[in-house]
Amino acid sequence: MAARVLSTQEMKIASEDDVVLVRRAVRALAERRGFDSFASAALTTAVTELGRNIWVHARSGMAIIEELEDGLRPGVRVEFKDLGPGIPDIDWAMAGGNSTASSLGLGLSGTKRLVDDFQLQSEVGRGTSVRITKWKRF
Amino acid sequence: MNKLGITEQELASRRAYFQLTDGDLTRLAALRPFAERHNDAIVDAFYQELILKHAESRLFFTDQATLQRAVAAQKRYFLELFSGVADLSYMENRLRVGTTHQRIGVAPKWYLGAYAHYLRLISDRLLAEQGPSAETQEKLRSLQKIIFFDMAIAIETYIAAGLDALARHQAAIRELSTPVIQLYERVLLLPLIGTIDTARAMQVMENVLMRVVERQAKVIILDIAGVPVVDTRVANHLLQTTEAVRLLGASTVLTGISPQVAQTMVQLGVDLSKMHTRASLEEGLELALGLTGRSIRVKEA
Amino acid sequence: MQSGQIPILRIGTTLLASIQIELRDTTAQSFQEDVLKAIEKSRSRGLIIDITGLDMVDTFVARILTDTGRMAKLMGTETVLVGMRPEVAATLVRMGFSMQGVHTALNVDEGLALLAQLQGAQGRA
Ligand SMILES: Nc1ncnc2c1ncn2[C@@H]1O[C@H](COP(=O)(O)OP(=O)(O)OP(=O)(O)O)[C@@H](O)[C@H]1O
Ligand SMILES: [Mg+2]
Numbered sequence: 001m002a003a004r005v006l007s008t009q010e011m012k013i014a015s016e017d018d019v020v021l022v023r024r025a026v027r028a029l030a031e032r033r034g035f036d037s038f039a040s041a042a043l044t045t046a047v048t049e050l051g052r053n054i055w056v057h058a059r060s061g062m063a064i065i066e067e068l069e070d071g072l073r074p075g076v077r078v079e080f081k082d083l084g085p086g087i088p089d090i091d092w093a094m095a096g097g098n099s100t101a102s103s104l105g106l107g108l109s110g111t112k113r114l115v116d117d118f119q120l121q122s123e124v125g126r127g128t129s130v131r132i133t134k135w136k137r138f
Numbered sequence: 139m140n141k142l143g144i145t146e147q148e149l150a151s152r153r154a155y156f157q158l159t160d161g162d163l164t165r166l167a168a169l170r171p172f173a174e175r176h177n178d179a180i181v182d183a184f185y186q187e188l189i190l191k192h193a194e195s196r197l198f199f200t201d202q203a204t205l206q207r208a209v210a211a212q213k214r215y216f217l218e219l220f221s222g223v224a225d226l227s228y229m230e231n232r233l234r235v236g237t238t239h240q241r242i243g244v245a246p247k248w249y250l251g252a253y254a255h256y257l258r259l260i261s262d263r264l265l266a267e268q269g270p271s272a273e274t275q276e277k278l279r280s281l282q283k284i285i286f287f288d289m290a291i292a293i294e295t296y297i298a299a300g301l302d303a304l305a306r307h308q309a310a311i312r313e314l315s316t317p318v319i320q321l322y323e324r325v326l327l328l329p330l331i332g333t334i335d336t337a338r339a340m341q342v343m344e345n346v347l348m349r350v351v352e353r354q355a356k357v358i359i360l361d362i363a364g365v366p367v368v369d370t371r372v373a374n375h376l377l378q379t380t381e382a383v384r385l386l387g388a389s390t391v392l393t394g395i396s397p398q399v400a401q402t403m404v405q406l407g408v409d410l411s412k413m414h415t416r417a418s419l420e421e422g423l424e425l426a427l428g429l430t431g432r433s434i435r436v437k438e439a
Numbered sequence: 440m441q442s443g444q445i446p447i448l449r450i451g452t453t454l455l456a457s458i459q460i461e462l463r464d465t466t467a468q469s470f471q472e473d474v475l476k477a478i479e480k481s482r483s484r485g486l487i488i489d490i491t492g493l494d495m496v497d498t499f500v501a502r503i504l505t506d507t508g509r510m511a512k513l514m515g516t517e518t519v520l521v522g523m524r525p526e527v528a529a530t531l532v533r534m535g536f537s538m539q540g541v542h543t544a545l546n547v548d549e550g551l552a553l554l555a556q557l558q559g560a561q562g563r564a
Contacts, residue, residue, distance in 0.1 A: 006145050016464050023495075038344050041495050041526035042533070048497040052464070072301060096535055106498045110534025138305045343532075347525035354545050378532045385528040387521060387544035 003075065006067040013080070014060040019051035022063045026078060029067055033074040035136050042114040043076060043134045049107040050080045050130050056101055058084020058128065068133070075116075075135040083127040090122060144229055156287045158224055162280035167222030169277055172264065174217065180259045181213050188255050195248050216256065219284055232288055236295030246296050250289065257285055316342050318349040324356045325426045327419075331364035339375035346379055350388045357426040358383060361419050363394025373408040380413050389414060389429055393422030442469040447477045453554060454481060454516075455547065457489040462496075467503040474507055478516050485554035486511050489547055491522030498536050508541045517557045518542060519550040 011022050026047045030040045047063075054061040061082030068075035087093045096109030108130075112118040117133040144152075153159075185205075189195045199205040215235060221228070239249055261278055268274045315338065319327045326349055330342065350358055360376065362368060380390040391414040395403075403410055414429075416422040427433055444466055448455045454477055460466070474486065488504060490496065496504075508518035519542040531538070542557070544550040 004148075006148060020461070020463050027495075037494075038526045038529055041524075041530050044495045045497050045530045045534070048495070048499075052497075052499060071297075104498055104502060104536070106534055106536055110498060110536065113533050113535070114530065138301075138308050343529055344525065347528055351525050351545070356545075381537060382528040382532045385520075385523050385531065385538060385543055386525070387523070387546075387549060 003068045003070045003077075005077075006069055008067075009065045011063045011065065012060070013051055013054045013063055013082075015055060016052075019048060019055065022051050022065070022078075023047045026065055026076060029065065030076055030134075033067065033076070033136060035076075035134075039134060039137060043132075046111040046114045046132055046134075047078055049111045050078075050132070053107055053130075054080055054082045054084070056103075058082035060084075061127075068135075070135070073136045073138065075133055077131065077133040079129060079131040081127065081129045086124040086126055086128055087120075087122040088124050090120060094120070144226065144233075146226065149224075149226055149229060152287070152290075153224060156283055156290070158283045158287050162283055163222045163224060165277055165280040166220045166284060169264075169281070170217070170220040170222075172267070173220045173260070176260070176263050177213055177217060180256065180263070181209060181216065183259055184212070184252070184256055185209060188252060195252075198242065198244065216260075219281070219288070224284065224287065229291060232291045233295055236292040237299065239292070240296055240299040246293060249292055253285060253289060257282070312341050312345075316345040318345060318358075320353060320355075321359070321423065322427065322430070322432070324354065324430055325423075326350065326353060326355045326358040327361065328358060329361045329364060333367065334365055334372050334375065336371070336375070339372070339379075343375070343379045343382060347382055347386060350383060350386055355388055356430050357389050357391060359391045359393055359419070359422045359426055361394040361422070362392065362399070363396070363419070365394075368399045368402060370406045370408060373403060373406070373410070377408075377410070377413070391416065391422045391426050391429075393417070393419045442473050445470045445473065447473060449477075449481050449483065452481075452483050453485040453487060453551065454478065454483045455487045455489065457492070459492040462493060462500050464499055467500050471503055471507045471510070475510055475514065478511055478514050483516055484558055485551075486516050486518045487547060487550040487554070488518065488520050489522045489550075490520060490527070491524070491546075493527060494524065496523075496527045496531060498531075498534060501531055501536050501538060505538045505541055517554060519544050519553050521545065521547055521550040 009025060011025065012018060013022060023044050027040055027044045030043050035043065051063060059082075061080060061084065064079040064081070066077040066079075068077055092098050093105075094108050094112070097105045099105030108120070111130075111132065115132040115134045117131075119131040120128070121130075122128040190199070199208065218228070218231065260281070264274060264278065268277075315332070316328060316330075319329075321327050328342070328346060334342070346358055346360075349355065360379070362376070365372065376392060380392070383390045392410070393416045395415055395417055414422075414425060416425055424434060444460060445456055445458055448457075454474070456470070456474060458470070462470075474488075477483070478486065486508075488507070490504070493500075504520060508520070511518045520538070521544045523543065542553060544553050
């Protein structure tokens with residue numbers, strides 16, 4: 001069944017505080033839609049990693065939080081968009097353990113393993129968009 | 139917000155899809171005096187001709203009081219069609235009725251059959267009273283729209299409730315497929331039986347972690363003697379579980395490692411050196427007790 | 440940067456830090472500094488970090504916690520991380536984060552016992 005968007009919320013990300021606000025909003029939504037504690041923790045952790053990537057690597061951007069329903073179960077989709085430097089080598093960035101910020105480089109690869117769907121688009125000089133979706137378990 | 143997750147936005151798109159316009163609602167509101175005048179007769183006919191005539195639907199009414207309550211509720215339900223509103227609270231109201239029907243076991247066929255019968259009864263009366271004019275046709279169309287709009291909500295409630303029940307069953311099965319047993323104080327055992335795929339491995343890990351914290355266990359024994367295939371994927375799941383248990387401050391002992399499993403692990407290059415492993419459950423238990431400062435002693439005769 | 444948001448208690452030669460607030464990056468960083476300063480000041484031998492109150496630990500915070508343990512060790516203090524929640528442990532391992540070298544315990548009491556054991560072993564060596 002096709003996913004239906006029940007509500008949309010846009011939030012800016014330009015500071016650490018903004019990341020905290022986005023993660024609170026996503027947690028509240030996940031809990032309201034009955035996600036279990038493991039799924040909520042996975043989702044909020046993923047959101048924190050991607051939100052932090054925006055302000056660390058691109059300085060500012062947006063998070064678009066969508067509440068989904070596919071006729072069978074609720075879901076949450078969050079898109080992180082920025083107009084930053086972009087990622088020159090996506091395979092390298094996704095490999096896990098690679099970082100241009102001398103960090104662990106586990107944000108992107110780890111996040112992908114925490115969600116049901118992970119879409120990354122990036123163009124050098126134009127920006128990056130990462131869209132993650134997580135569904136409530138049956 | 140409600141169970142089906144219906145928002146103003148969703149309501150608006152639903153109404154658009156059913157083409158239920160403000161004009162329809164106004165027409166329905168104008169029909170209210172007519173509906174009120176005929177309501178008692180219609181609902182009575184409805185019960186006599188349909189519900190009480192069929193053994194299966196008659197079963198819902200074991201006593202007179204129940205029947206009277208149902209009839210009264212039915213009358214309200216039909217009159218609400220002519221309230222001139224189809225807003226969120228209208229929908230929630232309909233949803234509640236759907237949930238009640240589902241709960242007491244009114245199957246969708248009873249609901250739909252009854253609604254179809256009602257539509258015939260009221261149409262006949264409307265045609266008889268107001269004649270088959272274009273205007274009457276227009277009114278009937280409005281009535282049909284709101285009834286279909288209603289039925290969609292009811293059907294979705296049935297589906298949602300069914301899925302809910304399914305989810306509860308699945309949770310129960312999940313619980314059964316990962317039965318964590320307390321062997322001694324602070325020593326747990328999880329005998330794994332059957333194939334372990336990624337979804338089950340995740341359930342196993344989550345269940346193990348929850349039980350360890352709940353019982354404040356120091357050791358959990360994972361017995362894999364009943365797992366037919368242990369490949370790299372399964373081994374990695376076991377490693378992850380072990381690491382997660384360590385993060386909680388407890389230890390894992392892996393038992394039931396057959397010669398084949400040992401061979402596969404080494405050939406696949408899976409590093410199990412960080413895990414406590416034993417061939418048999420007995421040996422694993424001894425190790426687990428040792429880790430909690432206990433031992434099994436053979437009593438001198 | 441605001442320090443002192445996470446209280447660090449001293450019990451004998453052990454420091455106990457209980458994280459009860461939602462950790463943001465800057466709080467985590469100043470917590471690390473506070474802990475190291477407290478170790479210096481109190482000449483403690485053991486540190487217990489209680490994270491029962493954290494419903495989420497991302498890789499940044501996990502790294503700060505791991506690093507704090509390593510730094511404390513350089514200063515002669517063993518660290519035990521206690522009270523990690525099931526969903527936090529599951530998330531960290533799924534992300535591929537291993538808190539190598541960190542001691543863990545189920546609760547504060549067990550953490551204290553583990554510290555005593557570690558220090559005993561050290562004393563004997
Ligand atoms: N929004 C972004 N804009 C530009 N580059 C990015 C963005 N997100 C990630 N990257 C690039 O991808 C690399 C990997 O990202 P990842 O989140 O996995 O690691 P990290 O942020 O470097 O470290 P960690 O998240 O583990 O602290 C980053 O080092 C950076 O080069
Ligand atoms: Mg990152």
